[in-house]
Amino acid sequence: MTTKATIIRPTPAAVEKKRARRRKEARPSELMAAAIELFIERGYAATRSEDIAARAGVSKATLYLYFEDKEALFKAVITQGVVPILDEGAHLIDEFTGDSSTLLRELLTRWQVRFSASPLCGIPKLMISEARNFPELALYHEKVAYAHARKILGRVIERGVARGEFRSLDQDAVVELLIAPLLMHFIWQHSMGASGCPTVDPTRYLDTHLDLILAGLATQPQPRS
Amino acid sequence: MTTKATIIRPTPAAVEKKRARRRKEARPSELMAAAIELFIERGYAATRSEDIAARAGVSKATLYLYFEDKEALFKAVITQGVVPILDEGAHLIDEFTGDSSTLLRELLTRWQVRFSASPLCGIPKLMISEARNFPELALYHEKVAYAHARKILGRVIERGVARGEFRSLDQDAVVELLIAPLLMHFIWQHSMGASGCPTVDPTRYLDTHLDLILAGLATQPQPRS
DNA sequence: TCCATTAATAACTGTCAGGTCATTATAAAT
């Protein structure tokens, strides 16, 4: 017999199961798109869940049909896939046969272009801002995103050193120094830049970065611009 | 005759004048020290004014004797003097007679050491996080801090180019690229780093940065490490 | 010692935002 019990309200577990199913539909991605914009603009604490819902064109209560709470929404936003874009770079390495300077140039340019065209490039600013309020999330993000990018860049440097094209310097430091300007640029754009502070031209900036660092890495004097 | 009016409460203007006088005493700097720590840790919105007061060892109401509101305290913290430290670098340039590579090395090292030893190095992270919530403040900070640093670095690059030591590249971009790794390092330390993410060794990082960028800037092939 | 002035606070208030719930609209099924 069916336990036609006195319980009318569904159990919390059932509610969460339903939420998990719903999270794969269209509505949640609208909410997440709205959330990522607002979180990047204002930060986590200063963003009201009602505003997120409003921007997605639904009511606040609807948001809570799809996400357990504000924090779950934040985590969903942060853990959105940067990995596929990073992996495009990894494939580039596998296929590439030319010199490592050119490879490095192509790799960084690719990443810059791909991230610039997506809201994902706002995530560094967001993660930096909220890291101390969400330490586990920071560690997770470091592991799946930053460490991944470092590994890929590390392979290029190793390749260059092995082929006698690059000097052998402190590997970890070189990799950080390759990423830092890109990251800094994204971060600046989404914070100071968005408040009216001057920003450098992205392509000139990246070109100069590559020009400098490739000359600095090279074992032989390069043709100079 | 003195207007012995019915007014018992002091006028808001008088209160503010009193606050301005008090702000030059010892208590406010304790409050600001506490505030800078907490703002950097948790961000502006997530920091409760009661916690700031508690860390400074006073009650919340006392805080409001010295600062009009939370925002005024935040602005006071941000506008704390980075300029003197930057100017140490400017003096270095004036006195220096050697080659520009060494000058650049000394300048960046000096800044790195001086900022690392002070809570001021947390301000970039704070400003980045809150720029969009305080646009005027972002512009002010850009003007008195970042633009100032850029100008000083610009002079060194010009000096190097004039003396035939440095290649002539996009001036603005080069300056950004000199600062970006330092800034990024401070920002990382105070966000991801503080959440347990691995951080590179500062001195190795700075050494490699200088090694790379000076080699990249140099007109003549340098002695290579 | 007394008074006047200033420093400091505990207790309070109003507002605002996260989260819930009873109810209504919408779609599906028979």
Next chain:
DNA sequence: ATTTATAATGACCTGACAGTTATTAATGGA
């Protein structure tokens, strides 16, 4: 058409926090 299941929401509740005020403690000058 009627029932059932699901999607969506307005109205509500509650805790937390910025900012205020009435009161007390400290200070100092005569």
